[in-house]
Amino acid sequence: MSALPEIRVLPPGLKNQIAAGEVVERPASVVKELVENGLDAGATRIDVTVEQGGRALLVVQDNGAGIPTDQLELAVTRHATSKIRDFRDLSDIGSFGFRGEALPSIASVSRFTMTSRARGADEASQIEVRAGEVASKGPAALASGTRVEVRDLFAATPARLKFLKTESTENRRCQDVLMRVALAHLETGFSLTVGGRELFRLPPGQTLADRLAAFWPPAVCQGLKPFDCARDGYRAHGAAGSPSTAQGRGDRILLYVNGRPVQDKLMLSAVRQAYKGMLLSREYPQMVLFLDVPRDEVDVNVHPAKLEVRFIDERRVFSAIRSGVLQALSDPDGIIGSSCAAPEPGRFPAPSGFPGSPAYRESPSSGSAGSAGSSRSAHRPAAFQDAKFSTYRAFTEDQTRALDLPVTPSAAEAGSGLSGGPAGPEPSMAREPGPDALRPATLSGSGYTYLGQIADTYLVLRRGADLELVDQHAAHERVLLAAMREQRKKGDSQPLALALELPLHPSEAEVLADLREDLRAMGFVIEMDGPAKALVRGIPPTLETGEAREYLKDALAEKARGLDDLWTMMACKTAIKANQPLAVDEALALLETWLKTPEREFCPHGRPVVLRWTPNDLEKLFKRK
Template structure:
């Protein structure tokens, strides 16, 4: 039988290499630790040189206050640090490094040389470490600050060496690391040289937008908007990108806590929540977010490389981040300064619409023919006013395409132009596109419809295409958020019966109140069967069943998810012809809708080309 090994204390070199496995994952980790040491030492300039992806050489030189020659040996001793002195300091850490692990860990897996000139000293000193053991030390020549050289990284740990990627990949990671640090320290200058070539040089005192232009393309930087949101002693500030420039990777979401680059799922969730409804699931915005809060309310000592943090008040952090980003997103809305209204003949045609008291869709449906020019167009100050003015009765559906052969010349043709037949079909004759169709108070002019799906609009000198389904979805969602908790319902002559799987019973119970607030009147008929006796006015029976089925399949989790699904099923569809008056009504209320640039699922509602864009498309420029 094999004898069990005795418990023994590990030798210092092995302990340092084990620590290095946690702190020094790759060359970029070395860059991070050394540059953060420089900043902790008050450096206003940090120059970094990398050769062969950092494997051959990493050199970091700063103009900080340096290390006393008598303490150089302590600097490469594990758990020796000047940044904390007692237990109380751990509860309020303000420096980047504090464990005293970085330098001895790096020195244990490389050929390490550190030269430093202590502030006020006439002479510099150096220390050289090989495999975790001090090889030599003594006086050196250096005007000020500290210079650290790390050569042959992982040469004595080949198992770590084989996991390094290509030189180009490791260079890129080193560049990204220094970039992230530089964005949080605009008061300091930074430079990076890789393979003998200068990758970038950043002067001290730049603003965030200017510094970002070194790293991000102009199209992204032009869409960035600043934000600065404070709540009590929590502050979120930085820049957020336009949803239009979103990308398929999240590598341009940069998060900081008290100046420290971090990776935090809760912070990322707050960012995604702020962009909710503007991005599809596979898209990521560009954002640089700085969160500032009291040091004693965040724990940075939960990860060896200090990349993860833990918050005392997560809900407050979430709220502040979301509020800050929403501030930037709201500043991106460049809509008209005045409330849009109909004018001219467009206003006249809109006066022909019936104004019922309640219920229904957010698009008007014609009820009786009146001569054009009979009244001035109304103004809408809210979604509630729009709904009360232009929702059709429950028995009148949204406009539907006329049968083949009954539409030509831009008009819906019916024998004798019979109003009763129009009323029964829920459609109307189109106003000729040649008529003036301007939205007063704006520079929007409606030109027509393409493919029975896209509304063509002139905005000043720009050409605009608007997806009618996506625009109507956004309008409906906004209206539901304001109105749909009243529980308006239309009764069903024959109740809908849905048999539930046992797993769906709890799902339905969790959604019961929300569904009731939307207009679903339900009762349980036994333990696994639900009867639906009333449905929201905007849904027909088939759509109501489909809606409940999707809800039971847990395709929704919140009230807003329910509204989003309902707005999609209720909105006018692609391929559905709209009369001019209907298109104008949709445009009018859409222009007053928050977050109107994107549908609830994150797809764009509007595309726009200015004259320069058009010239480029036609290769005139």
């Protein structure tokens, strides 16, 4: 039996690199640590520079208190910190950095230079660290604060370097980190320069709405509602997005605890619970949520990166968050409602700059920008209510033909408003069924008999002794998606005589660059006219110009990601809706096509299209068994 290796103390350089593996995951981690150091130093301005995704150079400069010359070397020593003194301080942490690991960890995996001038000092001092060892130190030139330069990150640790993504991806992650910090510190000004180009410059003293407008597209920001809920000593405040602007990814749900960006399942669960019944299973709202709790009731010392927290009273956390978000969703004017007690006067600053907040209501230009509804069904555009079947005509004439199925003309079109004439009365769940609503008809070659439409939403079928209900919207979504997959890979496009101009927010321009090939595959022909405007010269044949514009706005607001998500979103937009009456031949055309469609049991979002009851099921329902 071989002898066990002897226990030995690791050399300092290796200890620092192990610590760096926990703290410095990628360039964005360096940005986060250095920016938070600047905030702890009381900076009112922080400027960040990124080159080559952060691999070549990262610079973070602040105008904070600075570091005295005799403490500069100590600052790059592990477990040396000014933030805590004894064990009791760990239960009352008010700073962002307190472990004393960030600077030495970063210095151990880069060429590190820090220049600082303490307030009241006659001159600045500089220290250079190479591979975790101090290479030089001495006087330097700097007006105030601290400047940290990180060069050749991970050059000496190629195992970590190979896990970095492309330059554009790492740049975007650095931007995202700075955005998250900037949203929590409105009193501080921030700037970001990437590859020699300034991406944004945020002045100090902005409202949360103004800060968000620099990062999120207008379509998203206009649907945000402020909330501010204080309950049992906990406060949840921020801005919640309308369900109508929900997207397919959760990257616009930003969570904070005492000003610290976090990732927390409990907080996310409370947000999802507040939106329950308003979103589909794969939809996510936009949310900026700040949770303020007593410092001794939250543990921020869970992970070296400090992204995770633990709460003493999870029930109170859940309740405060859910009540705050419901406040925004239940009150169309964004005024504090009965779901939560108002914060004590003067204790917390009121949210401002959003529709419904005092600053917004006083603005003469606010108009109705903030009147987006809190549910899709309650605020459906009038075009879907009155022009009963314009979208269905697109299905019968284009998608059905694309699947080599016969097009059945609608016998109910004449005089019913289906061909562009005056629309009939608005459909209602309580109205009497029309003469065609419950007329049995056989679906050719399928064994199904169509029995009629219930509540202008569900199509009733009989197959043998079984009873089935089909959701007409979900079925049409599935049919449209199948047609798009079959036909639109060809990139067929309808040229526009006059190009459609789309002004672009900086975030939308980035998304367009990522989606351009997928949009071209769908039939969109798009050219850039400068950095802030796109020209649409061709659109898919089945879209009208107005529909194409709205579709692109949603796509650029990142409601979808990738070609299949884009198709799914288009299918949902153009499918017939609930509460739309169908003539018998229209229902038959939809059902016959749906029965020949792959994956027809579920809609593209994962909801069931059809429910079935066998005689045995019905006997159980009626308690015959």
